[in-house]
Amino acid sequence: MSENKTIQALFDSFSSDKLQLPNRTVMAPMTRGFSPNGVPGEDVAAYYRRRAEHNVGLIITEGTGIDHPASVSGDSIPLFHGEASLEGWKRVVDQVHEAGGKIAPQLWHVGMTRNKGDLPNEEALPVGPSGFTLDGEPVTDPLTESEVEQLVEAYAKAASEAKRLGFDAIELHGAHGYLIDQFFWEQTNKRTDRYGGDLVKRTQFAVDIIKACRLEVGPEFPIIFRFSQWKMSDYKAQLAKTPEELEQFLQPLVEAGVDIFHCSTRRFWEPAFEGSDLNLAGWTKKLTGKPVISVGSVGLSGEFTSFTNADTTSLDGLVEKLEEEEFDLIAIGRSLLQDPAWVEKVENGQADDLLPFDKSSLTKLY
Template identity: 65%
Template sequence: MKKNYSVQSLFQPFTLGSITLSNRIVMAPMTRAFSPDGVPGKDVLEYYKRRAEKGVGLIVTEGTVINHLAAAANPNVPYFHGDKALNGWAKIVDAVHEAGGRIIPQLWHVGTQRIVGQLPNRESLPIGPSGVNAEGIKVNEPMTEQEIEVVVGAYAQAAADAKRLGFDGIELHGAHGYLIDQFFWEQTNRRTDHYGGDFIARTRFAVEIIKACRLAVGPDFPIVFRFSQWKRRPFTAKLVETPEQLAQFLLPLVEAGVDVFHCSTRRFWEPEFEGSSLNLAGWTKKLTGKPTITVGSVGLDEEFIRFFAEGKGARNVNIDGLIERLEREEFDLVAVGRALLVDPAWVDKIRNGCVEELIPFTHEASKILY
């Protein structure tokens, strides 16, 4: 694979609230589940530190679960609450900063994607806006307003803890059919109160979380919001069908205090709407004026769905198309997932033109903290 493009635009600094990133490359959040009992240890620290040492501009951690009994669906996914877990994250923040990097936690609640009886907290039932999962199966009663208030408070506490520990911002996971997204999506939000209704009204839960987090961290601490059209079930889901609807959907989130939108797609090069080559990040930036992060099979020839469904790996491909879009300022930052999971030095190799040294992604890589 020959280097036949200039990567200069990827290595320009970018200011995000009160911080400046050294380049435009973001490590995408990827669930790794290497934190027994929710506590990230030295191996997780070294995993993130290696990416900072090798030039990643901003690390978004794997999803970390907020302080709610039904937030997690795996006992090895890291918590973002409790002294042991937070002490582990404090050490990770220090290590990343010492290596010259920036890092934010992704704050997460799985909602009704949790299976009844699943660890941890086996006795805790899944929660969701209407108590139904993506298949429409009832797993609990709809969340009460008091339960909603408790969850909003848990997000705010996690945001405050992130700032106290020295993180550089937070990312709220509002994508992929998890709890926040379950309020967005009509199939899982059938409420008739002010948390339900049309696609604009269904943003209220997210708006309350964003506002509570903003109040907890102050005006200059970056809040990134990740959203998606697609869900884990089904991948073809759509929240909105037109740019006009997307603008209406995003406006309440902007007004609530989002600084950056992380626009999750499966393949970054695919247009979001007919009649334009702009992807979801491109449209989001155009419609809101806010900085955006693009993501989706960057540097690879196979999307992640085939990895999950068929156990397939992926070969490295050039990133000419990505750079062309970045140079047109369609988006501001580029999140890299599997390519960085398997190759901690991906950024340095791209910077130095050593593309022939890039390590191909394999299914086995997901089981190792490289």
């Protein structure tokens, strides 16, 4: 990794009406699967604490399952309900705060990406707007309206617990083809009721969730919303094919109460639409006026979805976009997975000491 001309923009403080951070760095949410029976233990608390000790501005946790029997796939994915799991998350919050950090849980439901028979609830069928997988295969019946309303309540309950436990914000996972995103995407949402229709109407599930969460957490608690164009099954998918469509999609979410948008891309430097250098976060900020988090292969020579080894690389392009205020915050994934001190090393000019990503780090809690 070459020395950057200046990295000051990365370490300017951030202040919005509901969230203040010491710098512009965010730990990206990354599923780890180190929580047996859905309970994050002392090792998970220490894992997040290490990032706070080394000056990460905001930590967003791995995806955590809301209170629904089919919310996750796997019995080592952390849950965000039940006494033991919530006590585990309380330890995480306390450890991060003790180290001077700030943290938000990512509230998650995997929807139709879950397979029949998956743990922790083998009998629970996957659920989605129309019962289709991301590949268009019919698996289960569409959710009834009452079932949709129960899911909305489960998100709101998780938001309430997050505030009670002392988290600094919440993030709603509306990206990558999981449940909320399945309502957005026309390939998986064929509904003809209030939760289906055109792109704007397909935001209704998310709108209901955001509003319900806002009622639980009050007006001053930050709600972050993560969305993406790409899906796990289709990296070239587009919810919005033009800036005009993106504006139509985002407006209901803004009106519902989103404070910060987390705009997930595979490579932060790639333009979202032809004719402009702005990435997805840049367009989202321009269209909504809301603060935005960008993300995608930061500090590494390979895109994050490959999950192979990758060398460190210059941050000049990132710093330039921050200086131009294209986006406000930048989420760092694999670089922080491998090296808890990544942010501190960058700040102190220790580029030569940064650890290159090795896929073996996926099997450990560094």
